[in-house]
Amino acid sequence: MERRKILLGSGATLATVLAGCSSDETGDESNQNDGSDGSLNGDGNGNGSDDSSESDNTADIPGFDRDKLKLDSEKVTVEDVNKAAKEIDVVATTTTTDPETLFAELESLGPDMKRAITDPEAFAAAVDSVAWVLEKDGAMVMSFTVDVAWATEYINGEMDQAEFMEHVRETADKSH
Template identity: 60%
Template structure:
């Protein structure tokens, strides 16, 4: 469990640093006076006509059996910022406007339904992913983290676990800071 905490913390920090770097790079590109367009370089994924063959989101490893665009919580306090795959684990980084643990628990009540809507191929997801780790941040600082074992998510989707049981099981893994 200690390994997970370290990985979560370093992953969140890395995501924050990378997000800041990409913002700076975007600003620099618009101000540059280069004669050539970076997108024209065929070795970088361009076709020589200023178009790229890949978008930035295409370079991220896709999560098998999960449509991350459908992964949305029914919450006005929590919004998902990033979904990344690392081996057989998925990391979800979300931002929150509250740091109250009880309010966060209430806001997470739709978690089971959100996962059920986002998992498009149960068998593929179950075969390739073992857990989904969530980190909730407020102003760049970690507020809470928890994980969802894929077996729990599949049990919930298959009506083998009630929504209350699912949420309680997941929230038992909570690490609040």
């Protein structure tokens, strides 16, 4: 996630530098506060954040309530949820590095995602997958992906919890 923040920040800085150069060279004092460089919200008042693309990614995900994405786990806690293109990135912290303990803690993942997906059709139209990264002390312990088709099948009762978790296990990358 840090790499994305660094890249976005350096892109905004480069855009600002380039905008300043073109303005100085041409003497054109046209309105540079149109929001196109990501530093403003487009109203020309400078009320936007320095990283509007990230704030857009954390704002609305159709059919999904990020506040309801809480795991029923004492060892895994959701820290950050972002949308990039048609993927949601979830970063969670954990107090364990044991893969079997983690999967036991993730047994509630189906019901937990079902609670957060408020409109399965809108969600499926906007998102293809949910990429999870579990970290302990800043180091990745495990990552896995939930295909939105699986989540939708689970929500609609077309897939049981055991089958859902088997699909998730198949995508797991354990760095431990």
